[in-house]
Amino acid sequence: MNAAQFSRARQRIEREAKDRKGFGPKAMRKLIRESRAVTVIWGQRIVGWRMRDGSMVCKKDRYATREQAVAVMLGIQAEYGKQGKPRRAYQCEFCGGHHLTSKIPVSE
Ligand SMILES: [Zn+2]
Structure with missing residues (x-):
């Protein structure tokens, strides 16, 4: 599989x-x-x-590109306002795809 x-x-x-x-x-x-x-x-x-x-x-939803991840994030933020999570997209070291997180980056 x-x-x-x-x-x-x-x-x-x-x-x-x-x-x-x-x-x-x-x-x-x-x-x-x-x-x-x-x-x-x-x-x-x-x-x-x-x-x-x-x-x-x-385990997290995976997006093939950063653009796709950001588009989904902006949609969530638009729907839920300022409290809207997540806050950023990042490339995953495990699967190579992109995920969303509510954590603030230490540095990027
Ligand atoms: Zn991943």
């Missing part, structure tokens, strides 16, 4: 988990087991899952 297949399977699980209490964690354990993925933990948080081929699926 590659990263794209794992990612799609995870999206299906998350959709179904909205209507079925207790389904999500069990289905994720099964997916991780069957795909033989390794859960990646960084700073006591689950970052994502490393596939057998070395590719990575992050």
